[in-house]
Amino acid sequence: MQIKRLRITGFKSFVDPADLRIEPGLTGVVGPNGCGKSNLLEALRWTMGEASAKSLRGAGMDDVIFAGTATRPPRDFAEVSILAEISGDEREIVRRIERGAGSAYRIDGRDVRAKDVGLLFADAATGAHSPALVSQGRIGAVIAAKPADRRAMLEDAAGIAGLHVRRKDAEGKLRATEANLAKLDEIISDQD
Numbered sequence: 001m002q003i004k005r006l007r008i009t010g011f012k013s014f015v016d017p018a019d020l021r022i023e024p025g026l027t028g029v030v031g032p033n034g035c036g037k038s039n040l041l042e043a044l045r046w047t048m049g050e051a052s053a054k055s056l057r058g059a060g061m062d063d064v065i066f067a068g069t070a071t072r073p074p075r076d077f078a079e080v081s082i083l084a085e086i087s088g089d090e091r092e093i094v095r096r097i098e099r100g101a102g103s104a105y106r107i108d109g110r111d112v113r114a115k116d117v118g119l120l121f122a123d124a125a126t127g128a129h130s131p132a133l134v135s136q137g138r139i140g141a142v143i144a145a146k147p148a149d150r151r152a153m154l155e156d157a158a159g160i161a162g163l164h165v166r167r168k169d170a171e172g173k174l175r176a177t178e179a180n181l182a183k184l185d186e187i188i189s190d191q192d
């Protein structure tokens with residue numbers, strides 16, 4: 001997967017719409033302390049489906065919305081769009097949050113579930129919890145990780161994390177079908 005553009009509106013310190021084109025090769029983000037470098041990485045993780053406000057340094061998810069400053073009023077919504085090339089196709093993933101009303105996701109302009117966004121990124125071997133996104137303090141966490149957690153990181157990197165989700169879904173459907181078959185057997189034997 002290659003991220004080509006990030007468009008951020010009303011997310012944390014990005015009060016005005018910001019359009020960041022990410023060219024092939026190495027991209028560096030530099031700036032003084034507190035200018036919003038970490039907010040940029042959080043905007044990426046949030047759009048990929050991050051569900052924990054705490055891991056985005058907030059108390060609730062509404063805290064990602066621009067909270068206002070001495071000179072600017074707070075915003076009512078935040079929206080982040082990622083334009084990425086995934087398996088040769090250009091895809092646009094958007095997450096939007098309205099104050100007090102929660103989040104909504106879109107892929108290529110269609111409303112989707114958070115799960116669909118999670119699967120799209122998991123299949124592309126990345127996502128909100130991908131080891132490819134290294135935030136402050138994360139290196140220490142990787143070194144100290146338990147074997148099972150390290151295995152999960154390797155599975156993320158290999159792009160097979162989405163298969164576990166699909167397997168769980170398929171097992172659920174299989175159990176429901178087995179229960180229906182058992183019911184059907186009962187009805188048939190009652191009629192005999």
Ligand code: ATP
Nearest residue numbers: 012013033034035036037038039063064065066067
């Ligand atoms: P450092 O180099 O110290 O790690 P940084 O460049 O990574 O800093 P961030 O942590 O991304 O900076 O940004 C912090 C800034 O974002 C602070 O000024 C904080 O007030 C601002 N900020 C965070 N959440 C919001 C919000 N909801 N509304 C407005 N500003 C916010």
